[in-house]
Every structure is written in structure tokens, then in C-alpha cells.
Amino acid sequence: MYNMVLVSSSSSPVMFRVKRCQPELVAPATPTPQEVKLLSDIDDQEALRSHVPNIYIYRHKPSMEGKDPVKVIRDALSRTLVFYYPFAGRLREGHGRKLMVDCTAEGVLFIEADADVTLDQLGEALQPPFPCSKELLYNVPGSDGIVGCPLLLIQVTRFKCGGFTLGIRVNHTMCDGTGFTQFTIALAEMARGAHQPSVLPIWQRELLSARNPPRITCNHREFEKPKDIEEWQTIIGSIEKMIERSFFFGPTEIASLGNLVINNQPGVYTRFELITACLWRCLAKALQLPPEKQVRMGCIVNARARFNPQIPIGYYGNVTAFPVAVSTVEKLCEQPFTYAVELIKKAKAEVTEEYMHSLADFLVINGRPLYTLPWSFISSKLSRIGFRKVDFGWGNAVHAGVSDGNGGQIYGINTFGELHLMDYENSDNRKEGLLLPILLPANAMERFAKELDDMLWNPNQAIKSAKSQTILKSSM
Structure with a gap:
């Protein structure tokens, strides 16, 4: 027991x-x-x-x-x-x-x-x-x-x-x-x-093994190593001080983010792009990152359909890449929201068949380096994968997906930077949407919730406070 x-x-x-x-x-x-x-x-x-x-x-x-x-x-x-x-x-x-x-x-x-x-x-x-x-x-x-x-x-x-x-x-x-x-x-x-x-x-x-000889033909900024790792560790604090919460993005929340995009048209930006850009900004503000620092947002991209011919149906190995959008904190927080959304969209578009072959070659040439974690976040959308529709005879799952806000140490390191959006039905109003479990330092979680609330429901306040939030002393 x-x-x-x-x-x-x-x-x-x-x-x-x-x-x-x-x-x-x-x-x-x-x-x-x-x-x-x-x-x-x-x-x-x-x-x-x-x-x-x-x-x-x-x-x-x-x-x-x-x-x-x-x-x-x-x-x-x-x-x-x-x-x-x-x-x-x-x-x-x-x-x-x-x-x-x-x-x-x-x-x-x-x-x-x-x-x-x-x-x-x-x-x-x-x-x-x-x-x-x-x-x-x-x-x-x-x-x-x-x-x-x-x-x-x-x-x-x-x-x-x-x-x-x-x-x-x-x-x-x-x-x-x-x-x-x-x-x-x-x-x-x-x-x-x-x-x-x-x-x-x-x-x-063998479809995704390195070529002979291997040759790097694309940029793989997801592996660039920042110099100021110690400063990053100081900012995020110790893992013992972190807490978890979940946030729901339903049709109303998605529409609110869409309204922040200049000349937004249906189908131009996906839910993933809007939410990921929003989270990127809110995290930079909540963590009070110095305005001159470069921060990254990685996007987990399923590349199966980007091959010609496509990866065969039934292939169950890894066919994902982690391209990153890169911006200074100042630009991320002060530029119109469209700036961040476009960076996310462009990063996803980098993944092609050639990119995947170049990635395999890069990993072999460089001894399989670890994806860069300091000054980085990474976002994935698990909704299309269909976790909740796995039916053993008892119907669809009430919940299906990661069990906590850090993806269960998906990279072998207990870090708050991993964001996983999964299907969820809100028990309050039965609305279908995406759920984000997130792990953050305790002193940043309250700020994150407020920044997110401002973006969704009080965008004018979010715009007004953006500059003041980013003009911070680097020692913070």
C-alpha cells in the first residue's frame, strides 16, 4: 500500500x-x-x-x-x-x-x-x-x-x-x-x-540516417550555444522553487489572439502559431529577462508530410525537428504581436526534406549535441496526434497526454521551458480547446498569469506595459 x-x-x-x-x-x-x-x-x-x-x-x-x-x-x-x-x-x-x-x-x-x-x-x-x-x-x-x-x-x-x-x-x-x-x-x-x-x-x-558523406546544408540555430548560461540559471532560480499550473485556450481565447494580429485573415495563422507567440512574449515578461538578451522559441515540427514521397504510413520512428525563432527580448515585447507570430511561422517553414537530411548529418558530424536549453523555450502541439481518441472499449479518454508541466523530463533534464499544448474539454463550459500545463519559478507564475490575462482580455494594457516590463536591469 x-x-x-x-x-x-x-x-x-x-x-x-x-x-x-x-x-x-x-x-x-x-x-x-x-x-x-x-x-x-x-x-x-x-x-x-x-x-x-x-x-x-x-x-x-x-x-x-x-x-x-x-x-x-x-x-x-x-x-x-x-x-x-x-x-x-x-x-x-x-x-x-x-x-x-x-x-x-x-x-x-x-x-x-x-x-x-x-x-x-x-x-x-x-x-x-x-x-x-x-x-x-x-x-x-x-x-x-x-x-x-x-x-x-x-x-x-x-x-x-x-x-x-x-x-x-x-x-x-x-x-x-x-x-x-x-x-x-x-x-x-x-x-x-x-x-x-x-x-x-x-x-x-535508414530513411532518416545520415548521408554518406554527411553534409550540413541548412542552418540549425537550435544548437547554438549561448555564452551567458550562468546568468540564465540565476534568472530562473532553482527547480525546487517551481510550481505548476494549467491554462486553457478555447475558441474565445484563440479569437482574442487573432484580433491582435495586423490584417489577420482566416487560415493565415494557425492556433499553434498564435498561442506559441503569445506564450513566448508572456514568458519573457514574466521572467523579467534583460531587454538586450536573445531568446529562442523552438517549435516541434512533424516533418512526415514534408518529404517527397512522404514518409511511409506506418513509420513510427522520430520524424520531428526543432527549428527556433530568435529575437531580442526588447523586440519581442515591444513590437506588434504580428512580429512574434511571423517569427514562429517562418521557423516552422524552415523544415523541409533537405532540412531533415541536413539535421541528421549535423548530429553525426557534431557528436549528437543536446538541443540548446538556456535562453530557450520549446513548444509542441499534441492535439493533432489524437491521444484522447485512443479507445480500449471504454470510449475516448477524459485526459490523455503529459502528466505535468515539464513534459516528464522530455529531454532528460527537469526544465520549465517545455510547453505542450494538448486537446482538452473545459469542464466549466464544455468547450473544446487546448490545455497548457506549465512549470515556472514560483515568483514568475503570478506575473505570467497576469501577462496572459492582459493579452487575452485587456490587450491595450498589455501594449502599454510592454515597454516598461522590458526596460529592466540586467542584474534582475
Whole structure:
């Protein structure tokens, strides 16, 4: 038994217990090929050598009465691994730390668990940050390494109401968000009785391996190293002082941001571009960054459709890039909002097929450097990936996606700079929109909330205060 305290939406502490069975290894249901498969050079980058946790929440469904989600998902997992058998293997390193999958069929970690409360007792708004996330996805000691460790960790937790949560942690070198969703959809299809996934997996990681000889043909500013890292660390403070909150962007909020753009026309700017530009400005002000400093906003771009021919359907490896928009704090905060939105749009447009080949070559030539974190933020939109539509028979998830405001250490580093926008239905008005869980230093969170509120509902005040907010002493 494990005790923990959850603060619900009513701010009343809820004590509940999660009883976990011993972790077990689930192997493919039938024999699978014993072979070694190389990862691509996009997969095999330092920034992706980490495990990404996600939480799916499902309510009770009367028509599924008598069905045990633990048994349904565990049985489906063993059959799904017949098709996705590399997940049942282990990573190992070759020459130059090159990662490859040894398809040993050892299996993935699976945990059966029970909570002694109902989902409703957790509060009306089932959204990140989840104080109980570590209970709903237990970190099995020794399981979170990169080489020689399980590539998937799954925990299914039953609740007294008949609902359940599914926690899944995946090794990011194996897949990106799109590839991960392809796997979970396959798992859900098998849970609903399918004999094979509707989309069969394709490996073909050589499509995104470095050329021979490698040659860098594009600018990759996402890897430029700033000189004043110590000043950045002073500004953000220590991780112990950080707090989490979530912010909702529905149709009304998106329309408000669109109204701030000069000559905005339908279809010119996406929701992602408007929100990311807004967050970039609000973060720069909330953190009181010196006006002369350059700050970056990276955009996670799915490049599958930017290849000719397109990356084959069924490919579940990493096909993402992280182009960055760069601006001084002064220009970012004092120029019209259109300036920031255009920078985001142009950064996304940099990603082409040639850019992806150049990126793979850059990583190999430079020893797989880590994406630049100081003076940087990075934004991704998980809504198109379709996390919430993964249906194991209990319908769509109430929540699906990252469990906290830092993406679960998506780059192996606990940092507040990662912004993940995911599908969400507002429980107050049933409006569909995007939810942003965010991690910030405590002294900056209040300023961030105010800046965001001004941009959305009091834009004249935001414009008036922009200059005064950015003319700050560099020592702050």
C-alpha cells in the first residue's frame, strides 16, 4: 500500500492509497524475429535519450461492466508486441555510442494496480498537473535507463467507480508523438478484438540516417550555444522553487489572439502559431529577462508530410525537428504581436526534406549535441496526434497526454521551458480547446498569469506595459 495526498479542485486534501502488484514482463504472444535493428540518426540524438510519461484517464462505461481493463490491456499488449516486437527488446550501443535495438523479446514492464477512491474524488477538472502522477505510473527502480532497460513501462490502475487510468512511459528514441500514438491506437484496436493493427508498423529507419558523406546544408540555430548560461540559471532560480499550473485556450481565447494580429485573415495563422507567440512574449515578461538578451522559441515540427514521397504510413520512428525563432527580448515585447507570430511561422517553414537530411548529418558530424536549453523555450502541439481518441472499449479518454508541466523530463533534464499544448474539454463550459500545463519559478507564475490575462482580455494594457516590463536591469 502506498499513501499519498492529492489536492483537488476544491483545495480539499484527498488521501488515497494505490495498491500495486509486483511489476511483470509482458512478452510477445508468439515468437518474433531475433535480430538487431539500427535506430535512425534522428532517433539517436542526445535530446531524445529519455523516457516520456503519459497518463490516460477513462471513466466507467456501463456497457463494459464485468470487463477488467487490466486483463483486457495486458492481453492486447502481448498480441500487439507481435507486430511491434522491437519494443520488447533492449537498446544497446555500438561504435560511437550508436544506438540499436536488440530484439530479444524480453518484454515490456506492466503493473496492475488499484486505487481506493473514485475518479470524481480527484476533483472535477482531471487535468495536469497531477500530484498523484507518480502513483499512477510508478518508476520501477532501475527501469529508467537508456541502454539495457525496458523500452515501455505500463501501469493500469482501477478506481472504485469502474474508471481507470493508463500510465505509459516510452523511450523517446523509439518513436515520436505520432509514432507513439500509432502504437497506442494499435494496442486499443487489439483490446477491442482486432487480429492485427489497421496500420501495420514500418521500421525503415535508414530513411532518416545520415548521408554518406554527411553534409550540413541548412542552418540549425537550435544548437547554438549561448555564452551567458550562468546568468540564465540565476534568472530562473532553482527547480525546487517551481510550481505548476494549467491554462486553457478555447475558441474565445484563440479569437482574442487573432484580433491582435495586423490584417489577420482566416487560415493565415494557425492556433499553434498564435498561442506559441503569445506564450513566448508572456514568458519573457514574466521572467523579467534583460531587454538586450536573445531568446529562442523552438517549435516541434512533424516533418512526415514534408518529404517527397512522404514518409511511409506506418513509420513510427522520430520524424520531428526543432527549428527556433530568435529575437531580442526588447523586440519581442515591444513590437506588434504580428512580429512574434511571423517569427514562429517562418521557423516552422524552415523544415523541409533537405532540412531533415541536413539535421541528421549535423548530429553525426557534431557528436549528437543536446538541443540548446538556456535562453530557450520549446513548444509542441499534441492535439493533432489524437491521444484522447485512443479507445480500449471504454470510449475516448477524459485526459490523455503529459502528466505535468515539464513534459516528464522530455529531454532528460527537469526544465520549465517545455510547453505542450494538448486537446482538452473545459469542464466549466464544455468547450473544446487546448490545455497548457506549465512549470515556472514560483515568483514568475503570478506575473505570467497576469501577462496572459492582459493579452487575452485587456490587450491595450498589455501594449502599454510592454515597454516598461522590458526596460529592466540586467542584474534582475
